[in-house]
Structure formats: C-alpha cells, structure tokens
Amino acid sequence: MIESLFQRFVFLFILLIFSLVLCEVGVAKDAMIKRSQYLMGTLVFVTGIAPDDATARQAVDAGLKEIRRLEELLSTWIPESELSRVNAAAGQHAVKVSAETLNLLDHSLEMDRLTGGSFNIALGPAVVAWNVSEKGRVPTQRELDAVYSLIDLSQLQLDRHTRTVSLARPGMQIDVGGIGKGFAADLAAEVMETSGATAGVIAISGDIKTFGRMPDGQKFVFGIQHPRKEQGHVLATIELENEAVSTAGDYQRYFEQDGIRYHHILDPKTLHPARLAQSVTVIASRGVIADGLDTGIFVMGPKKGMALIERLPEVEGVIVDAQGNVFVSSGVKGRLQFQ
Ligand code: AMP
Ligand code: MG
Numbered sequence: 001m002i003e004s005l006f007q008r009f010v011f012l013f014i015l016l017i018f019s020l021v022l023c024e025v026g027v028a029k030d031a032m033i034k035r036s037q038y039l040m041g042t043l044v045f046v047t048g049i050a051p052d053d054a055t056a057r058q059a060v061d062a063g064l065k066e067i068r069r070l071e072e073l074l075s076t077w078i079p080e081s082e083l084s085r086v087n088a089a090a091g092q093h094a095v096k097v098s099a100e101t102l103n104l105l106d107h108s109l110e111m112d113r114l115t116g117g118s119f120n121i122a123l124g125p126a127v128v129a130w131n132v133s134e135k136g137r138v139p140t141q142r143e144l145d146a147v148y149s150l151i152d153l154s155q156l157q158l159d160r161h162t163r164t165v166s167l168a169r170p171g172m173q174i175d176v177g178g179i180g181k182g183f184a185a186d187l188a189a190e191v192m193e194t195s196g197a198t199a200g201v202i203a204i205s206g207d208i209k210t211f212g213r214m215p216d217g218q219k220f221v222f223g224i225q226h227p228r229k230e231q232g233h234v235l236a237t238i239e240l241e242n243e244a245v246s247t248a249g250d251y252q253r254y255f256e257q258d259g260i261r262y263h264h265i266l267d268p269k270t271l272h273p274a275r276l277a278q279s280v281t282v283i284a285s286r287g288v289i290a291d292g293l294d295t296g297i298f299v300m301g302p303k304k305g306m307a308l309i310e311r312l313p314e315v316e317g318v319i320v321d322a323q324g325n326v327f328v329s330s331g332v333k334g335r336l337q338f339q
C-alpha cells in the first residue's frame with residue numbers, strides 16, 4: 001500500500017516535471033511573424049503568433065488575404081466593388097451584396113442610432129466635395145447646400161431577405177471610410193485564429209484589433225498618439241487583451257488654408273469638419289464598434305461623447321478636446337500609463 005502510494009507520488013512528480021518541460025519547450029517554440037502590406041489605402045501591419053513558424057506565416061497570409069478580399073467588396077475607390085455598384089445604382093435599382101457588406105451596413109446604421117446621427121455613412125457626396133484624402137479644397141456653401149439633401153440615411157434601404165441594398169436618390173453615395181477598417185480587422189482576426197494563430201495583432205492605420213497574448217505571456221501594448229506632437233510621440237499607453245482600439249484624429253488627414261486646419265471628419269449637420277475634438281480613441285471588444293464610435297464621437301465632442309462611452313457596456317475611451325484637455329472614461333483610468 002505504502003509502496004503503491006510512493007509509486008503514485010513519484011509518477012505524479014515525474015508528470016509535473018514533464019509537463020513543465022513541455023510547457024517551456026512550447027513557450028520557446030512559439031513563433032511570431034510580422035508582415036505589412038499596402039491595403040485599404042494605407043499600410044496594414046499584421047502580427048501572427050502560433051506554435052510553429054509555418055502556422056504563424058500561414059495565419060498572417062490568411063489575415064492579409066481577408067483584408068484584400070474585404071477591400072474588393074467595400075472600397076469605393078474600386079469601381080467594381082459591391083459598394084461602388086450600390087453607389088452607381090443610386091436612384092435606379094437595388095444591388096445584391098454579400099453577407100459581409102450587408103453586415104457592415106447594419107453596423108453602420110447602428111452607429112448612426114447610437115451617436116444620434118453624428119456617424120453617417122451617407123456623407124459620401126460631402127466627403128467628395130472636400131476631397132481631403134487627396135489635395136483637399138474648401139467647397140463653397142452653394143456646393144455643400146447642393147449635396148445636403150443626399151446626406152440622408154433614411155434613403156438607404158436594406159433588404160435582409162433578398163440581401164439587396166438601394167439608395168433612393170440619384171447622387172447618393174455610401175462611404176464606409178469611418179468604420180470599414182475596424183470591421184476588416186475583426187474578420188482578419190477570425191481567419192487568423194481559424195488558421196491556427198493563438199494570438200495576433202491587425203493594425204490598419206489607426207484601427208487595431210488584438211487577440212490573445214504575446215509569446216512571453218505579456219499583453220499587447222498600444223500607444224495613443226499625441227494629437228499635437230510628432231508621429232510616434234504618445235500621450236499614453238494601454239495594455240490590450242482580446243480588444244480593439246481605434247483613434248480618429250484631426251491630424252490624420254487634413255490640409256490648411258488661410259491658417260485653418262480642414263480635416264477629414266465631417267459633421268453631418270454642417271458638412272464642415274467637426275470642431276469639438278483633436279482626437280478620440282475608443283477601446284472595445286470589436287474593431288467595428290471601436291472604429292464606428294471613434295468617428296461618431298469625434299463629431300459629438302467630449303461631453304456627449306464621453307456620456308455615450310460611459311453608457312455603453314464594454315466600451316472605453318480617451319478624448320482630447322479642441323483645447324487639448326484629456327478626458328478618460330472610468331473603466332480605463334487605472335489602465336492608462338501617461339507618458
Ligand atoms: P476615421 O479615421 O475612422 O475617423 O474615419 C474617417 C473617414 O470616415 C473619413 O475619411 C470619411 O471617409 C468618413 N467620415 C467622415 N466623417 C464621417 C461621419 N461623420 N460619419 C461617418 N463617416 C465619416
Ligand atoms: Mg472610425
């Protein structure tokens with residue numbers, strides 16, 4: 001009896017040592033692959049972590065491929081994309097779209113509701129009038145008045161049964177620039193996990209989605225760009241685990257005319273650049289939520305925006321107002337490291 005207990009103890013001890021060694025080997029073997037590619041009009045950085053090199057590489061490739069696939073569905077810079085076809089058919093007929101496109105449009109309508117109309121994907125004609133992504137020019141009030149009636153989301157119809165989308169008025173244009181990158185980052189993370197990655201980061205410009213942890217067990221650390229300092233100068237850092245983070249800032253795309261900064265985030269009420277914030281960072285479990293909200297909250301400004309963040313479960317944020325004051329939501333106060 002005593003002998004068999006002793007044997008069992010020795011066996012368990014050996015098992016423990018064996019599993020610790022295995023664990024060590026596992027940690028040492030975890031591979032991390034990083035790749036970048038120009039997609040969705042910006043540099044995309046994808047990091048994949050997996051038990052071996054080949055799996056990590058495969059997962060990163062799958063993530064990048066997924067982003068390219070979504071770009072081909074959603075980009076209004078690609079004439080054959082589903083959304084370009086919806087825009088081209090405005091005022092004429094409905095267009096059949098993929099489940100992904102319909103899903104993104106659904107999320108966009110939800111963002112419109114949450115932000116009380118501050119997030120509006122029907123802004124396309126106004127975005128074109130300002131042309132901020134290219135050279136940028138201040139449109140005349142007459143030009144903005146002419147497109148005002150087209151910025152009307154109630155004229156976007158989704159038929160979930162037939163999976164068709166239509167825009168009621170000719171000239172209407174959907175623009176998912178304010179939410180599409182976060183959406184794509186989520187789907188890329190999903191395919192990377194399916195491909196065997198245990199952890200990863202997908203960074204599409206300022207829209208970042210993470211899953212899992214670093215090979216050494218540490219969480220991923222993200223730096224929030226200071227809106228008025230040179231690129232790389234961070235305001236604060238935060239650790240992320242299975243979270244997404246998105247920043248909308250007036251420093252990301254803008255031009256100056258007569259000493260005034262005209263940037264790319266427009267207030268749907270005035271069709272002029274929103275003026276209440278310098279930057280808005282949103283942290284949420286999903287990229288599509290973080291990305292949609294950062295743009296909408298930028299327009300709402302710090303007071304209404306922070307009230308919305310506090311109301312929403314699992315959503316946190318950091319808002320820098322027009323004067324440079326920093327507001328932090330209650331759930332991230334202890335998580336932020338100010339520099
Ligand atoms: P983000 O960098 O996520 O803030 O997205 C900015 C992009 O969203 C712009 O370049 C426009 O294409 C689009 N956009 C601008 N203003 C709005 C708005 N109020 N609602 C929805 N999309 C917008
Ligand atoms: Mg956004």
